[in-house]
Amino acid sequence: xxxxxxxxxxxxxxxxxxxxxxxxxxxxxxxxxxxxxxxxxxxxxxxxxxxxxxxxxxxxxxxxxxxxxxxxxxxxxxxxxxxxxxxxxxxxxxxxxxxxxxxxxxxxxxxxxxxxxxxxxxxxxxxxxxxxxxxxxxxxxxxxxxxxxxxxxxxxxxxxxxxxxxxxxxxxxxxxxxxxxxxxxxxxxxxxxxxxxxxxxxxxxxxxxxxxxxxxxxxxxxxxxxxxxxxxxxxxxxxxxxxxxxxxxxxxxxxxxxxxxxxxxxxxxxxxxxxxxxxxxxxxxxxxxxxxxxxxxxxxxxxxxxxxxxxxxxxxxxxxxxxxxxxxxxxxxxxxxxxxxxxxxxxxxxxxxxxxxxxxxxxxxxxxxxxxxxxxxxx
Numbered sequence: 001x002x003x004x005x006x007x008x009x010x011x012x013x014x015x016x017x018x019x020x021x022x023x024x025x026x027x028x029x030x031x032x033x034x035x036x037x038x039x040x041x042x043x044x045x046x047x048x049x050x051x052x053x054x055x056x057x058x059x060x061x062x063x064x065x066x067x068x069x070x071x072x073x074x075x076x077x078x079x080x081x082x083x084x085x086x087x088x089x090x091x092x093x094x095x096x097x098x099x100x101x102x103x104x105x106x107x108x109x110x111x112x113x114x115x116x117x118x119x120x121x122x123x124x125x126x127x128x129x130x131x132x133x134x135x136x137x138x139x140x141x142x143x144x145x146x147x148x149x150x151x152x153x154x155x156x157x158x159x160x161x162x163x164x165x166x167x168x169x170x171x172x173x174x175x176x177x178x179x180x181x182x183x184x185x186x187x188x189x190x191x192x193x194x195x196x197x198x199x200x201x202x203x204x205x206x207x208x209x210x211x212x213x214x215x216x217x218x219x220x221x222x223x224x225x226x227x228x229x230x231x232x233x234x235x236x237x238x239x240x241x242x243x244x245x246x247x248x249x250x251x252x253x254x255x256x257x258x259x260x261x262x263x264x265x266x267x268x269x270x271x272x273x274x275x276x277x278x279x280x281x282x283x284x285x286x287x288x289x290x291x292x293x294x295x296x297x298x299x300x301x302x303x304x305x306x307x308x309x310x311x312x313x314x315x316x317x318x319x320x321x322x323x324x325x326x327x328x329x330x331x332x333x334x335x336x337x338x339x340x341x342x343x344x345x346x347x348x349x350x351x352x353x354x355x356x357x358x359x360x361x362x363x364x365x366x367x368x369x370x371x372x373x374x375x376x377x378x379x
Contacts, residue, residue: 003214005207008149009236011142014264014329016068017237018256020078021135021245022098022372023059024089030365032105032133033094034058036113042088050081054113056121056132061085061096071257071331075377079249082372097369099347100135100184100244103172103361107131121191128190135245136184137167139256140237141263146203148270152238153229154199155266155276157284160228160242161291161300162318165311166338167243167255168295169347169368172361181295181348182244185288188226193218196288197227199281206231228288238263247347247368248375254337260329261322279304296346312342333378347371 024033036058043052051064063081068074082096089096107130112118122129143149156163168181180186189195200206213219224230232239240259246252266276279287283301290298291311298311319338326332345353350371351364358364 003211006210006231006233008143008146008203008231008233010145011236012144013069013142014260014267015140015142015237016065016071016074016256016260017140017235018065018068018074018078018252019138019140020063020098020252021055021137022061022063022082022085022096023057023102023135024061024094025097025365025369027093027095030097030362030369032057032059032102032110034111035092035094036061039085039088039092039094042091043084046087047080047084050084052081052085056113056118058111058113060113060135070329071253071260071334072378074256075249075253075334078252079377082249086372095369096372097365098135098245098247098372099351099365099368100168100170100182101173101187102133103351103355103364104175105133106174107133125191128187131187132191134170134184134188136188136241137243137245137252137255139240139243139259140232140235141240141260142235142237143263143267146231146233148267149203149231149238150200150206151270151276151278152263152266153197153231154201154278155269156229156238156240156262157196158277158279158287158302159262159318160284161287161298161311162315163240163242163255163259164244164288164291165295165298166258166315166341166346167246167251168292169244169247169351171348171352172355172364175361177352177355180293181346182292184244185292191226193224194226195228196281196284197225197229199278199284244347248371249377250337250375251341251347253331253334253377254341257326257331257334258318258322258338260331261326261335262318264329265322265325295348296342315342337378 053062065074065077170184326335
């Protein structure tokens with residue numbers, strides 16, 4: 001069976017693209033409502049320049065930027081798209097809400113979008129696939145050559161808990177406080193093509209792997225591999241899919257800025273002939289679990305010698321070290337929002353605190369809807 005080798009498009013500059021999944025909720029019950037397609041039609045008719053797409057579930061709308069050069073440019077596009085989506089939602093008498101997972105909805109009452117690949121995923125994955133009421137943030141950064149892709153991905157995986165902690169906002173599930181900062185992370189990895197990528201070290205290893213997936217029919221079932229970080233060969237990017245869908249644009253800007261800076265930082269380490277960090281797969285797996293479980297309070301493994309540090313201390317140091325690069329990339333103010341999250345708490349902490357005070361997940365969704373309006377971008 002002849003399978004064409006995967007070809008990486010290459011991006012001469014470290015361009016940026018962001019995909020942010022938001023959901024639609026009823027104004028009274030605060031449960032999810034399956035009106036995504038209707039809303040998209042309304043929003044794009046009134047604002048044809050925005051880019052919004054259907055997603056796995058009919059309750060979801062994905063906001064997508066074009067190819068951007070800076071974080072502020074990407075955030076401005078998303079703010080424009082969000083305004084259009086909120087305008088359409090208001091006409092429908094519903095609200096827009098964003099988070100990693102809904103804390104009380106019934107997965108059996110949330111229909112899929114009408115796309116054959118989604119139907120195929122459910123047919124194959126059954127119970128676990130039906131529970132994918134999860135929303136994420138995907139950040140694309142352009143890479144100049146395929147030989148750089150996997151060294152950069154392996155290096156990014158050493159910062160998995162950091163990118164997850166500042167975005168984590170899915171502590172509730174089916175009316176329970178799961179005890180996790182990001183329950184989304186634990187649920188999503190149940191899909192057979194999702195979760196941590198294998199540690200490939202060359203582009204040829206990746207091509208061989210993808211050839212195996214094509215021959216065995218895996219890609220036919222799913223359309224692609226849904227790894228937490230993966231090559232997006234069609235666009236010439238590395239796609240970082242670690243983070244929960246943040247509940248507001250301000251914290252989203254911090255996630256995007258940290259991601260952009262880390263990718264460019266590792267790319268320049270390659271230019272300088274420096275060795276990129278990589279951890280043993282078992283340390284990467286442990287760090288992923290610690291990030292999902294403890295969020296901003298995670299103690300993470302930082303070296304192949306199993307040294308450890310608190311993720312808050314690591315984040316503080318990372319912001320300091322990356323700030324000169326962030327100034328060059330035009331996202332120093334957005335990167336500094338990481339300090340706000342360290343000091344004020346991440347989304348899951350606000351949600352959990354309110355649930356402990358009120359005992360009501362409806363109140364949590366209500367307050368999270370409010371955040372979408374009040375936690376505005378830096379500029």
